[in-house]
Amino acid sequence: MTDATNVAGHHDEGWHLAHHFETPAQQFESGKLGIWLFLTTEILLFSGLFCAYAVYRANHPEIFAYAHLYLSKSLGALNTVVLIFSSFTMAAAVRAAQLGQTRWQVRLLALTLVCGFAFLGVKSVEYQAKWKEGLLAGRAYQPAAPPHGAVVPEPPQRAESATGAAGGQPESAGGMKLDKSTIAPAAVGRPGLSEKWLQGKAAHPDGHWVGPEPNNVQLFFGIYFAMTGLHGVHVLAGMAAIAWVLVRARRGEFGPKYFSPVDFTGLYWHLVDLVWIFLFPLLYLIH
Amino acid sequence: MTAIPTEPRFLGGLAPREDNYLTHQAGIGSWVFTLDHKRIGVMYLVAILVAFLLGGIFALLIRVQLLRPEGLLFHGSDLSVYKTYNQLFTLHGAVMIFLVLIPGVPGALGNFVLPLMLGAKDVAFPRLNLWSFYLYVLGALLALASILIGAVDTGWTFYTPYAAQTNTAVIPLVFGAFILGFSSIFTGMNFIVTIHKMRPAGMTWFRMPLLLWSLYATAIIQIMATPVLGITLLLLILERLFQLGIFDPYFGGDPLLFQHFFWFYSHPAVYIMILPAMGVMSEVIATFSRREIFGYRFVALSSIAIAVIGFFVWGHHMFPNGQSGPLNTIFSGLTMLVALPSAVKVWNWLATMYKGSISLQTPMCYSLAFFFLFAIGGLTGLFLASLSTNFHLHDTYFVVAHFHYVMIGGTMFMFIAGLHYWWPKMTGRMFNDALGRLACLLLFVGFNVTFFPQFLMGTHGMPRRYAVYKPEFQPYHVLSTIGGFLQFAALVLIAGYLVHSLYRGRRAAANPWGGSTLEWTCSSPPPHDNFPTPPVVRAPYDHKHLLWNETLGGYEWQPVENETR
Amino acid sequence: MMDMLPHLFADSGVWLGPPASTSAEQHDVVFYTVLYISAFFFFLVVTLMLVFIVVYRRRKPGEDRGGPTHNTPLEIIWTGIPLVVVLVIFVLGFRGFLDIDTPPSDATVIDVEARQWAFSFTYPNGAVSERLILQIDQPVVLQLHSVDVLHSLYIPAFRMQRNAIPGRTTEMWFQPTKLGTYHVFCTQYCGDGHALMTTEAQVVDAAGYSAQLAQLANIFVDPGTRQPLPYAQVGERLYKSSGCAQCHSADGSVGQGPTWQGLFKRDQKFAVAPAGYTLTAADDDARWEEYLRESIVDPGAKVVQGYQNVMPAYASQFGGSAYKEKKLAAIVEYIKSLDNHGPDGQPKYYRPQESPQTPSAAAPATAEDNSAPPSTQGKTEP
Secondary structure: OOOOOOOOOOOOOOOOOOOOOOOHHHHHHHHHHHHHHHHHHHHHHHHHHHHHHHHHHHHOHHHHHHHHHHOOHHHHHHHHHHHHHHHHHHHHHHHHHHOOOHHHHHHHHHHHHHHHHHHHHHHHHHHHHHHHOOOOOHHHOOOOOOOOOEEOOOOOOOOOOOOOOOOOOOOOOOOOOOOHHHOOOOOOOOOOOOHHHHHHHHHOOOOOEEOOOOOOOHHHHHHHHHHHHHHHHHHHHHHHHHHHHHHHHHOOOOEOOEOHHHHHHHHHHHHHHHHHHHHHHHHHOOO | OOOOOEOOHHHOOOOEOOOOOOOOOOOHHHHHOOOOHHHHHHHHHHHHHHHHHHHHHHHHHHHHHOOOOOOOOOOOOOHHHHHHHHHHHHHHHHHHHHHHHOOHHHHHHHHHHHHHHHOOOOOOOHHHHHHHHHHHHHHHHHHHHHHHHHOOOOOOOOOOOHHHHOOOOHHHHHHHHHHHHHHHHHHHHHHHHHHHHOOOOOOOHHHOOHHHHHHHHHHHHHHHHHHHHHHHHHHHHHHHHHOOOOOOHHHOOOHHHHHHHHHHHHHHHHHHHHHHHHHHHHHHHHHHHOOOOOOHHHHHHHHHHHHHHHHHOHHHHOHHHOOOHHHHHHHHHHHHHHHHHHHHHHHHHHHHHOOOOEOOOHHHHHHHHHHHHHHHHHHHHHHHHOHHHHHHHOOEHHHHHHHHHHHHHHHHHHHHHHHHHHHHHHHOEOOOHHHHHHHHHHHHHHHHHHHHHHHHHHHOOOEOOOOOOOHHHHHHHHHHHHHHHHHHHHHHHHHHHHHHHHHHOOEOOOOOOOOOOHHHHOOOOOOOOOOOOOOOOOOOOOOOOEEEEOOOOEEEEOOHHHOOO | OHHHOOOOOOOOOOOOOOOOEHHHHHHHHHHHHHHHHHHHHHHHHHHHHHHHHHHOEOOOOOOOOOOOOOOHHHHHHHHHHHHHHHHHHHHHHHHHHHHHHOOOOOOEEEEEEEEOOEEEEEOOOOOEEOOEEEEOOOOEEEEEEEOOOOEEEEEHHHOEEEEEOEOOOEEEEEOEOOOEEEEEEEOOOOOOOHHHOOEEEEEEOHHHHHHHHHHHHOOOEOOOOOOEOOHHHHHHHHHHHOOHHHOOOOOOOOOOOOOOOOOOOOOEOEEEOOOOOOEOOOOOHHHHHHHHHHHHHOHHHOEEOOOOOOOOOOOOOOOOOHHHHHHHHHHHHHHHHOOOEOOOOOEOOOOOOOOOOOOOOOOOOOOOOOOOOOOOOOOOOO
8 A cells, every 4th residue: 555645744544443343344334334324314305395396396387387487597507517516526535535645635625615615605696686586485475577588468466465375365464364265276277288378388489488477486486495495504514524524634534544534425415416416407497 | 450340329239249331430421421322222211211201291181181071171161271282182292202102112222232132332323322312302302492482282293284373382393303303313324234234243134133123124214204204394394484385275385295294204103113112022022932933034024014015104194184085095005014014923923922931020911911902003003094994083082092002002011011121131130020010910901991992982983182072972081081090000110119129129140031132141231341252143032042040040051062952 | 891881872882873874884884894803813812822821831940842933834824814804804995985985976065164163064055054954865065175274074973074175175975864963073183172163963854954954045034934033133143153152252251352242332452453543432333333344354454452363364254245244244233232231221322123234335135135135324213
């Protein structure tokens, strides 16, 4: 095993065999199985949201076809590229750790961290835009204007105070207790894309949406914020883990004999990337 | 060496004894920061018993209220007076399920026994284990805080839209349950990795004790199902904080979606509760019949079958709730199938007793009670799984009786059995077996007096979660309340003689019951590092060479060479 | 031992009350089948257990009897037989379900509105009642919806229940076969008043059914004399049947909402109200009547000090048609009539037996109205 030169002149210093394990191999394999189990739980956590997405989109595709136009495809694509690149730098950092190359480990981990910041930066730009344009979930959905690429005949009727539902009754001055006896069905007519919509689309090929705003568009934003928000929290947690690993890497703790923290953090980061790779087309690229 | 260690004062004695995990280090810091799975198990045990007491007090208050049709404690025309009752049944359910039954056997008994049964020094991730415990404590504190702020009144099922609208402290309680979910997930991760990677040489999968199969199947459910509860509770919190609208029909959401998400976890959760109990059952039956478990492979694989099939039946909680007919049919059919592996276990346990050598000491008495009570609990599940009868019995006291029979009669009785079985190992003391059997009988009678009348109430139409009721149901309710206090008396008796044994109990031998698994080869209590030398692994449940030694006061392994047959 | 159980329910068995509908009778067959199968297996398990602990008890420590450790054919048998048994139970249950899930095409449709904490039944002729009135041997489909949270309509005698979900309509059907009055319960937890959200299902013969429905269709007419009833009297009936009585007392006792006794023209202090709005004893009738009407259809607009804003809005029950607005007027009349007598024993403000105050004069008369359309503003003196 060659000793690669590094900053402090030593490596593998972070490693020791825990008292309850018989061999180093047992320790490493246990850690690996452990992190894969944890990743399984993360997949199941997100699967609930993907399920909610699937149910609502299957029942009301018009909401998704309309509302996704509010999202910026280019910003989403930028974020996708950033995350994929960061996965590459992370994998390279793991490789550097395996080879005991402390300087490269530190650089690549720092680069991954920078990508994480970039991702969160773009996300906050998007969120700010949503806030400004009133594109929030539930009761707070008060869009300033229809989205680009939508041809909406007349602006939708909205009561002077915040109501989210179609045909919403005016809210009482106390701000509470709307008359729930008039809960409207979630969309006008049968769920799905109507004949009229298809005709309108044929007539206006450049307009991605032709027709009145569907009911309950706020549902899309509920799902959007829940999914991207939860993902953002995981990106943040991943960045914290990478920062901690970075500190340890600078101290020269990782090398050929011991690199599992880098390896496991890398696995987690890849999962975070993978979730985004599903989120992006499902939210941004709806046809 | 250092001075002879003395027994900690809280164990009542100052007599010198061998160093064990309890004496190894003194001081509160050595407990708070311990990485020893045995100490973590003991801490879990204490916390779970405290939670059990709290949940039990809520239950007794509920039963007192129901002594009169118009309500004994809460009555009157002002409807808000019933809110307290609604809070009581919500908290009784939430505390018992999240703080007692789900962590119960894995946390308090599994943590202690699993590494010992494997001949290992600890679980795979001792620090994660301690985290599990502290997350449990944090979740419990959040639940308590919610009680003080404005106790939740939604039922432990938190159905929307009511749970999104009620002005009680839903968020702290639900967030507490979210944290408890992580405690459960981490325990599951620990157990899976330990069983996969830390089995000793010679212990292949099919030479493992059956408790480990059960804990393994439980751990699979813990890591697969609990995250779905996590996202459900998170969405409920977002619904309340930001009116996210996912479950609120007023904003286009679907209240039924919440129910699907909720029960996707909560049905497998009941298997988290019963599978470890069934594992304990296997151990106790084997030891007290001095026999190998009949059909070992079938019993082992049935645990996995229950875990797998259990993921596909959640809709049976929702038959009248607005699901479509085809969906109802599928869930009913699958629910019928999940009954089969449990039945297989019961037949195999009975066959184990056939031509066994049965000793009716306290743990075995609880196992006998399990046969009786779990049979009733499981068979009444058939009424609820069948589509025709479910529409009559759903949300009546029939359901309440059914799940108490399986959860108390199944899980809690085996929790208590396990506690008695491993008590000598954990504490180094024997308890009074005659009192143990008496308490078992009292608990058994009290339990049936409490819950059997509830079946009859339910079939006559008494709905659940009712603070007041029609007068014709009163005799059943009175019987039920009497039974509740009988159970309380039995539990007080159990607590009494167990605590007494800590101070005055006879010292336990390494193997007082004649158990054949590895935890009985180390001293009672075990030393800090479990096995100074790695133990010899034998075929599971081989009792032939375990012979009673009067001087030791326990069983001893006789070497093979002495065998004359 | 069965006789020792008190005879709680007339004609009832230990397990079930008498079935009162076609599907209840089918249900009971399935129930007893499953019961006997379960009892068989239960007694089998317990008997084997008891036999074994006696026959195979340990007579001395360390003894071994050397029993078998596995037997695969046996495993197959005792897996296969329960499999067949559960399949039989499944098929029985499924067939019963097919029946209860498909209403006949000629069933009467009754609309059920569930709200915190009462049910309201609307019949095909427009009649509305808080009780479920059914004609014997006639199939009925209930279409349920909720206006606030989840509820469930359960009739034990018919062995049927179904959830009422806000934003959706669910359906259930049955055909009653026995005359009588049966409990109707809410079985989906819905808040403080869940246990009190009960009513009755009354199964009557054809003549009784037509009579009751006709009477319900216009509650302003006395069914016996065919004469118009005083509005306040009708209002009192609505007070009881619309759920008002659960929170507002008529005798001064404290409840979740202000008592109606002496409410009319009593100085009000508001916790929630538009800026500058006041309501005192000095205000005129029209202002008071407008306030009372608004309190019923939009209760959140003004909330009296000391009370919570928890009252559901009744806009759909008491608005949208002239008949419903008459009912609203009747409730207001009833409120006005409660303890409004001066020291001389005469009503202080008006006589409730006289003609009522009016809602909007623009409301068109409909065929439902047997009495004269309400006259315009102002009270009349005898």
